[in-house]
Amino acid sequence: MVAHIFATEQFHINDAQMRRDVFQAIADPTRRAIIALIALQAMTPNAIAEHFDTTRQAISKHLRVLTECELVKQEHQGREIYYQLELDKMKEIDKWLEQFRKIWENRFQQLDQLLATIKKQKK
Amino acid sequence: MVAHIFATEQFHINDAQMRRDVFQAIADPTRRAIIALIALQAMTPNAIAEHFDTTRQAISKHLRVLTECELVKQEHQGREIYYQLELDKMKEIDKWLEQFRKIWENRFQQLDQLLATIKKQKK
DNA sequence: AATTTGCGAAACCGAATGGTTGCTCATATA
């Protein structure tokens, strides 16, 4: 069907240009575990895969997603590739949370004031 | 200043197979927009849907996901249902970020010390 | 009582996701 082909081509974006979403990247529990694992020191795909119950290829795919959204950086060393966490990208999540942190801190202050008022009235 | 909460709250399994993940919930851009929309005041599905280019039913599905992972709370009022953000659940994301925030704050301090040392040596 | 309105549930569809196996390729090592 012609329409189908057009629709498919429309969605076919070059892999190199593909930009992933950080939030989509951390949605997967395995990827979150990988992130936590390499947070302190860079690791190779094989070393990472040893910590999980899946194949190295599956981990490789996860690393590709993490690399595409720039949550992770490669460092080639011979035939080994060390994957390192990009903390700056993690801050992007923190930045999104900021707007809500403002709200809950504000509510906390309000509660604090309320408690203070009650305390005052008791005296 | 708000004291940090150290308690390690576990993900509790709600209804057998309905175990939704907060991270999976915020992976979708529309759901993030909904969250931001109702952060300050509760809204009905119809009111929310007006802000998007999809059907009310699609929004309803998103609200179901958000409700299942308890990011959102319902408040029935006649035949209308007001959806309200559960800020406490948002803190769960913040708590996950905590471990990384520790790292980047530590690195910042290290940089700071390095700069101080250089400054000292110049004198 | 009849109709409108607000909302969720179900069925369906195409696209995306996460995993597997098999392959190629480059770099070490014997």
Next chain:
DNA sequence: TATATGAGCAACCATTCGGTTTCGCAAATT
């Protein structure tokens, strides 16, 4: 030079996801 090893890619598969349309139902309005 021959072989072992680290790693990404491609093809395939089952499942999930996000959206639509259709529908049912309870609460408001007429």
